[in-house]
Amino acid sequence: MKKRVFSGARPTARQHIGNLLGAIDNYVKLQNDYDCVYCIVDIHALTTLQETDKIQGYIRDLALDWLAAGIDPQKSIVFVQSHVPEVTELQTYLGMMTPLSWLLRVPTFKEKAKAQPDNINYGLVGYPVLMTADIILYKAEVVPVGEDQLPHIELAREIVRRFNLQFGETFPEPKGVLTSFPTIPSLTGKSKMSKSEEGSTIDIAHTAEETSARIMTAVTDPARKFRKDPGHPEVCNIYSLHKYFTPSEVEKIGTDCRAAAIGCVDCKKLLAKNMNESLAPLRAKRLELAAKPDYINKVLADGAERARIIARETMKEVRHKIGLS
Ligand code: SF4
Secondary structure, three states: OOOEEEEEEOOOOOOEHHHHHHHHHHHHHHOOOOEEEEEEOHHHHOOOOOOHHHHHHHHHHHHHHHHHHOOOOOOOEEEEHHHOOHHHHHHHHHHOOOOHHHHHOOHHHHHHHHHOOOOOOHHHHOHHHHHHHHHHHOOOOEEEEOHHHHHHHHHHHHHHHHHHHHHOOOOOOOEEEEOOOOOOEOOOOOOEOOOOOOOOOOEOOOOHHHHHHHHHOOOOOOOOOOOOOOOOHHHOHHHHHHHHHOHHHHHHHHHHHHOOOOOHHHHHHHHHHHHHHHHHHHHHHHHHHHOOHHHHHHHHHHHHHHHHHHHHHHHHHHHHHHOOO
8 A cells, every 4th residue: 555645735826837846746745655635725725815816726737737747647646635624524523622722822823913914714723633634634644845934843743642642543644745845936036936935936837938038037136237247146046057957067057157257138048948948748738728628627527536536535534433324
């Protein structure tokens, strides 16, 4: 029996190359060694997404990005969170045994509360409980995470321990596996590439022309004002991207930058060319899939059906153990 992996992504915007290099490529690799469950977590999206009329479009985009990148619906379960309503029932039961103090200390809750002080909703504080329900509904043992998600997994483990202690061994304690998620810097030069920052990303779905235009206007080393000024590649986001898209020449680019032997315009043109070449097959596949809306609907419907078979079994056991059956 292969171990089960669970992971999810919020459909709040199109996926960008930070998501591709940091998470999606890893999802594709995991399919060979694990029984993978990949979920488009639309209920989670509601904690921050106000324009809910856009959510179906984002779900579709996310499914296209995943499938085009190589997530195989024959190997993995790919589905939408709200299509398996058992998850909200489990969230309710887990909520009854999760002390509020555990939730209020989660760093991402504090950050989100600061970012949207006028909308500190109940869902925001309960986010890790729903996330725990997502994982354990499928009895997943492995959760690929970035470092910022580790406190959520630790909390999920605490909730599982509490449930198992009170009602008997039911769920495996999920383990957060830190993958070597590279931090892809924002094109604006601030922090990491993020869908919440305007102009920060290159989306998987961008055309080659859009990609080139975004790269050409990206912020580079702020201290390099003129072509003759030596640069500092270690602080330049274009250089960071060359590490992934121009690996064989990255050392020379760094040396040339420091010696002012290459200008930022040429450096950016080289990156745009290499990035577009590298993403071309994925983008072609995405266009091909986008022309078949019925296929995407079928993948998500099949995924939900397979997920529900597991979810129904888990909830039968949970209700029985709690004493609700
Ligand atoms: S030459 Fe390249 S690496 Fe150096 S600052 Fe300009 S864009 Fe960045």
